Amino acid sequence: MIIGLTGSIASGKSTVANMLKEYGLPIVDADVVARLVVEPGTPTLQKIVELFGEEALTENGAMNRQKIGAIIFNNEEKRKELNSIIHPAIRQEMLRQRDEHVKNGAKTVVMDIPLLFESKLQHFVEKILVVSVSEETQLKRLMERNQLTEREAKARIESQLPLSVKEQGADAVINNNGTIEQTAKQLGNILRNWNVI
Ligand SMILES: CC(C)(COP(=O)(O)OP(=O)(O)OC[C@H]1O[C@@H](n2cnc3c(N)ncnc32)[C@H](O)[C@@H]1O)[C@@H](O)C(=O)NCCC(=O)NCCS
Ligand SMILES: Nc1ncnc2c1ncn2[C@@H]1O[C@H](COP(=O)(O)OP(=O)(O)OP(=O)(O)O)[C@@H](O)[C@H]1O
Structure with missing residues (x-):
């Protein structure tokens, strides 16, 4: 199964990608490729x-x-x-890396693509997992992580589609407003549901 992991800036994609790595799943990361x-x-x-x-x-x-x-x-x-x-x-x-993982026998590959919806790349993947947070949490975490002013952080957020729109196109949504443990638990449930683990 090819899983598309997405969300918006500072919503927690890398945090979830690291959890997926711990399950031993290969990740193709658009930011790394970029x-x-x-x-x-x-x-x-x-x-x-x-x-x-x-x-x-x-x-x-x-x-x-x-x-x-x-x-x-x-x-x-x-x-x-x-x-x-x-x-x-x-x-x-990204497609080259995805195909290489599949050729090497991976049954599941995760593609971490921040702009999956903006770039209309839904056809690259079979299931879409959106990591979502409230606007308030997103702004706060982005300002803290990147040391940005509110204005700079808002400009970045506004250069992407709202998370509410992305949630509508998702096969599953993780609410990442809570603790890391709560996020990990939601992820585990989704992966079991999809028979990935
Ligand atoms: C603009 C650049 C130089 C800024 O680099 P910087 O190191 O500060 O940020 P980083 O690459 O870690 O990106 C952080 C986040 O910004 C957002 N973002 C990056 N590029 C874009 C874009 N073109 N449009 C909207 N959001 C973007 C994504 O959510 C991404 O995860 C860099 O992001 C870039 O080269 N962007 C163009 C490539 C791209 O679209 N990357 C996004 C994933 S495909
Ligand atoms: N559940 C959480 N509780 C507290 N902090 C969190 C949580 N999830 C993520 N964070 C923090 O919020 C910030 C954004 O998370 P992360 O880097 O995973 O987002 P991202 O979606 O990958 O961002 P980007 O698109 O910019 O690469 C990071 O500093 C991360 O440590």
């Missing part, structure tokens, strides 16, 4: 420099994540342009 495809020397990074100029790079020639984040979370047009460069490369590599 870093891989822009390593120095890649054609994708070259295209990003063409779009944003040399200031897209740090002194070491790597992508300047902070600078690009500050631009694209506040400018929809630039975000769409970046997405159109980087997303095809991310998709290709």
